[in-house]
Amino acid sequence: MLKVGIVGCGNIFTMHATSCDHLKNATLVGVCDIKKDRADAAAKKYNVPAYYDYKELIDPEKIDVVHVCVPHYLHPVISRYALEHGVHVLCEKPMSIDYEDGEANVRLAEERDLRYGIIFQCRYNETSKLIRENLKNGKLGKIISARCTLTWSRSDDYYSQSDWKGTWDKEGGGVIIDQAIHSLDLANWFIDSEPVEVQAHIANRNHSIMKVEDTCEGLVRYKNGTMLSFWAMNNYGCDEPIEIRLYCENGKAVMSYDDARIELNDGTVLTTQTQTDGIEYEGGKDYWGFQHIREIADFYAAVEEGREPTISGREALKIQKLICAIYESGKSGKTVTL
Ligand SMILES: NC(=O)c1ccc[n+]([C@@H]2O[C@H](COP(=O)([O-])OP(=O)(O)OC[C@H]3O[C@@H](n4cnc5c(N)ncnc54)[C@H](O)[C@@H]3O)[C@@H](O)[C@H]2O)c1
Known part of the structure; x- marks a missing residue:
């Protein structure tokens, strides 16, 4: 059984927590949010401890996998912290704001032989x-x-x-x-x-x-x-x-x-x-689709099998590079050559 923690109990939390709840090889063991009311409500719903500081939840003694569901600028920071502490990371899109921060975490995960995946659930439609x-x-x-x-x-x-x-x-x-x-x-x-x-x-x-x-x-x-x-x-x-x-x-x-x-x-x-899996995601939005669970299942299988997840950090660098180039061109008014 993989022990799972989720950092960030906002809008997208339901897609991660409900998916974890439905997958037989994983169990949610803790949730974290700096907004105490959100962490407490999520903890109560899943009957797990609430944490208000991600450093207290991300501990290899407590969890094998952390889902990172926080604002974009914190994605590389919390992912790096988890990888440095021996915990596998499944992070919501985008992996980072700057390309270099995402790339550094890809290298870190590979050096430490840890799984690092980024959510792009639409590939599973x-x-x-x-x-x-x-x-x-x-x-x-x-x-x-x-x-x-x-x-x-x-x-x-x-x-x-x-x-x-x-x-x-x-x-x-x-x-x-x-x-x-x-x-x-x-x-x-x-x-x-x-x-x-x-x-x-x-x-x-x-x-x-x-x-x-x-x-x-x-x-x-x-x-x-x-x-x-x-x-x-x-x-x-x-x-x-x-x-x-x-x-x-x-x-x-x-x-x-x-x-x-x-x-x-x-x-x-x-x-x-596109088909749904018939699972109810309380508070979920139609435009997110219903495919998070498929990518999360692949990620957990990757951890168990010691293989790369299908949408690994390295794979996600491809779209990260494109997004960063779009912003560079849009902000500078110049054509960007890659
Ligand atoms: N894949 C999708 O289709 C999809 C859809 C919606 C959102 N998202 C992504 O999910 C992520 C979260 O989006 P959201 O809409 O849930 O945002 P949100 O603002 O509703 O939730 C983010 C939560 O993170 C918490 N947080 C902030 N700093 C924290 C910290 N240091 N430690 C712990 N918790 C902290 C906030 O208090 C908040 O509750 C974003 O990356 C967003 O792009 C993805």
């Missing part, structure tokens, strides 16, 4: 898997161009209710690092080549309360010649489905929210929809 599979088996052929759009609504209230969202130092950005990171990760994973050049524009067009970008558009060129165009904004009136379109040598693929459709040039049509 049936829709993502269908598209990736038909790229890997060659049916779609090479991607010529890819397009990614996100038009969501995050009001001023959403930002004013948080003490870290909407800030450069604590969140590291806005719509790109927080919301579009998932669809950009999927597109980057589908393309499966090295980004070599990034052009991006960022702007805050309709959020007086915060300074980070609520809009970003850009273009990424890859080593294999593929081009990815993207547009993300969170000043729309509602959350419209995220869309990823791929124009490939042998056909087209489109992922829109819970549906995927592949049309091959030979007339074959393949479709699928």
Whole structure:
């Protein structure tokens, strides 16, 4: 039985705690939050001790695995502390704000032979898997161009209710690092080549309360010649489905929210929809999907088997590099060469 601790008892806590509760090879043994009421409520619900300082919970005598569910700027700090103290780390996205902090923790985990995983649960959707599979088996052929759009609504209230969202130092950005990171990760994973050049524009067009970008558009060129165009904004009136379109040598693929459709040039049509596992996540939001449990199960199996988790820190560095290049280009107004 793996002993699990969770640091951060805010919004996303439910996806981690409920998943741990449903997985047979792990047991939650402690929760931590600097907000005492949150730690106490979570501790009461799961009948485990509450901690108010992560250093008291992250102790190899107490836990094997820590889930890091705190504001972005603390991801590399708490992950590093855990790795230095011999505890495996499963951290929410993004792994860090700066690329170097994430990279340093990847090296540390590898040196210490500890598992370090980053949550990108959308890779576990049936829709993502269908598209990736038909790229890997060659049916779609090479991607010529890819397009990614996100038009969501995050009001001023959403930002004013948080003490870290909407800030450069604590969140590291806005719509790109927080919301579009998932669809950009999927597109980057589908393309499966090295980004070599990034052009991006960022702007805050309709959020007086915060300074980070609520809009970003850009273009990424890859080593294999593929081009990815993207547009993300969170000043729309509602959350419209995220869309990823791929124009490939042998056909087209489109992922829109819970549906995927592949049309091959030979007339074959393949479709699928994302399925839930029938588990209730109290307080969970539909747009997070229901796939955390699949990635968490893979992570626990990786710890038990002594192998790398499927979405390891090293794997997550790929999207981290792209996100950082988008911000560098957006802030400087210059094309970034990688
Ligand atoms: N994968 C997804 O789809 C998804 C969805 C939502 C959030 N997230 C990620 O989850 C993370 C948390 O987001 P959230 O919406 O739950 O934020 P939140 O603000 O609701 O919760 C964060 C919690 O961390 C606590 N905290 C802050 N500093 C701490 C410290 N030093 N020690 C212990 N606890 C501390 C806060 O008090 C708060 O309760 C972020 O990285 C976010 O990007 C991921």
